[in-house]
Amino acid sequence: MSAFSVTPSLKQGRRILSLWLPRLPTDRIKRQRARSGALHDAHRSLIVAAKENNAWQITALNDAAAKLGLEIGMPLANARAVCPDIDVCDADPVADTELLNAIADWCDRFTPLVALDAPHGLFLDITGCTHLFGGEAALMEQLCATLTKQGFIVSAAIAGTSVCARTLSRHKHGRIIAAGDEAKAVKPLPLYPLGADDAIMRGLRRAGLKTIGDVAARGRAEITARFGAAFTALLEAALGQGDSPISPRKPLPDYIVEKRFPEPIATDAVITTTLTSLAGMLIAAMDKQGKGARLLEAAFFRTDGVVRVITAQTGQAVSRVEVVDRLFRERLDAIADPLDPGFGFDMIRLSASHTEVVVQQQSDLDSRARDNDEVIGLVDRLSARIGPRRVFVHLPVDTHIPEREAGPMPAQWGLIEASLAPWPLRIIGEPPLRPLRLFERPEPIDVALAEFPDKPPHAFTWRRINRIVRRAEGPERIAMEWWRSQEPQPTRDYFRIEDDIGQRLWIFRDGLYGEILDKEEKRVDPKWFVHGMFA
Structure with missing residues (x-):
């Protein structure tokens, strides 16, 4: 059992492991066939093709296909001419990305700082954690051996910058470069491991530059003027002369x-x-x-x-x-x-x-502290069992629209705010102005034409029951928030009523008689709704 710090040591310097899976799409297909029980000949040529520029081209291939002289970017028709019985599969970039993310999750066992190096690579910041695995060489050997056992072809390298490690892993597997030796390690290498654009690579070859050392020997101003500042930064990072930070997939835990x-x-x-x-x-x-x-x-x-x-x-x-x-x-x-x-x-x-x-709270002096702990503990247990997005508290919202006066929030993050929220105070001895139960959606009711526009109906039908209004209070006029809606909304008149069976309801008229909403003099046909129940 071990605990380790996630803060890199400044004295040791950064150490980056670059992991490259050059055959990731074909390895994925091979593993998928093995799980389904389908027979697969490891020596049979397998390619992955996709339609690019209105033509089918090779996007990935296995070692057997590479030995036939096939290359990525070659037209599929040419590949079939070389090997008519070649095994062809459609490209699936989404599945490849999912598999790469799954491998990145597995690599979290070595370091919490894992970054994607699309499309088929990963960066691992192993600074300060190599001693847990017996050193850098032992860590890289364990990582690559396990992935190889799982059916992946891998190549890895360790250096002080991510670009240097990436360049080395694309050329030869297993290189470990000490801090300060990056330039010496990459100068003899050819240009393709740098991963620069094809146009830049063609320009370098036309200029007679064959190795990274040849390019490094030229002046930086000359390289920048010819190929751009981005390529110069890439070159300096490969030589260990510039910084190339990685972007971890997950935030660093405390x-x-x-x-x-x-x-x-x-x-x-x-x-x-x-x-x-x-x-x-x-x-x-x-x-x-x-x-x-x-x-x-x-x-x-x-x-x-x-x-x-x-x-x-x-x-x-x-x-x-x-x-x-x-x-x-x-x-x-x-x-x-x-x-x-x-x-x-x-x-x-x-x-x-x-x-x-x-x-720290003195629960022996403040009895409410213990009560708060019990409530918070109950919320935590409920959230752990049914999910944090299913246990809510409500916070007041600065609006006068009834259905918007309270907004839900996960209880684990809003319990204290809800207890301190400035809810409207109720005067003791006075009846409540808002119903105890507010419907999620107002329910329509059937009423005859009211005798007086500013009075509630004498009778109405709700939920198939005819009701007679015995008492009523109101109206409380509420205008809709015109700045929140593209279409003008009618004004509401709310009434608190009591029917003949003693039920107290909160009803409103959606619109005023003769109300005009827009310049076209569109008049409102008022309708009545029940919005809540007092008891």
Whole structure:
């Protein structure tokens, strides 16, 4: 079990591992066929084709097809002429991207800083975490060996900049370059590993420049004037003379603890026990800085490369192990898709992605503090079981439209705001001005023409029941917010009424008699609705 910092060491310098999967589309097809039980001849030529510029061209191929002289970008008709019985599959960039993201999720076991290098590569910032795997060489060997066992062709390199590592991985697998030796390592290489545009590559070849060293020997002003500042920046990053930061796929967690297993685990008892011990380590690490977790994430890494992530949010900063343990027990019991261990988990990680300073309260002097903790704990348990987007509180909205006066918000993030919100005060002894139950949509009622325009109807039909109005108060006139709607909305007149069976309703007339809404003198035909019930 280990906990490690996610802040790189400035003395050590950045270390970037570039991972390249040159046959990703064909490897995906081969793995897909193996899972479905279809027979696949590894020595048979396989290409992936897509329609580009109104012509079918090769976008990917396996080693067997490459040995026949086929290349990416070659027309499909030419490829069939070389090998008539070649296996052709349609390109699926979406599936390739999904697979690359799945591999990136699996690479999180080595470092939380993983970035995509589209279309078939990844960057891993391994600064400060190589000692957990026995050094840079051991880390790269373990990573590549596991991916090879899973059916991928890989090439990797490690250097001080991402562009240098990427250039080396495109040329030869397994290079590890010490800090400061980037220029010496890349100068003998040909130009194609740089990954520059085809137009720039053709210009360099016409100028007689064959290696990266040949280009580096030219003046920077000359290179920039001929090929642009972007290519100059690319060249300097490859030589280790410029910075080339990567963009990690996920935000960096504040705290991370993890446990690796020499033998895969699969039983629920071991999983829950491991989560409890990891929670203790995480809380201890946060407690040193007076922090508590608001967003927790548990990642389960399976031996076959599948990663399952479960998150738990909290209404206030959590600083107790038993609370974290209870939240994840609720999440594991409530997830619709059970946590399938497959052939077992070889690593479990617990991280705190969002932390806050813990505010200590004297619950013995303030009884409300304990009540608040119980309410927040209940909200957290309900959110963990049925989802945080299904437990709401309502906050007041600055508007006079009845159906918009309160807006929903997830309770875990708005419980304190809701308790402190300035809700309208009710005068003691006076009847409520708004109904206790407001309908989601006003329900229409049938009324005869009112005898007086500013009075409610004497009788109406609602929900197939004829009702007689015994008492009424109003009207309360509410004009619609004209700046929120493209079309003019009619004015409403609200009445509080009591019918002959003692039911108290909130009804309104949608529009005034003779009201004009637009310049075309479009008049309103008023209609009546029930909007809520007082009791």
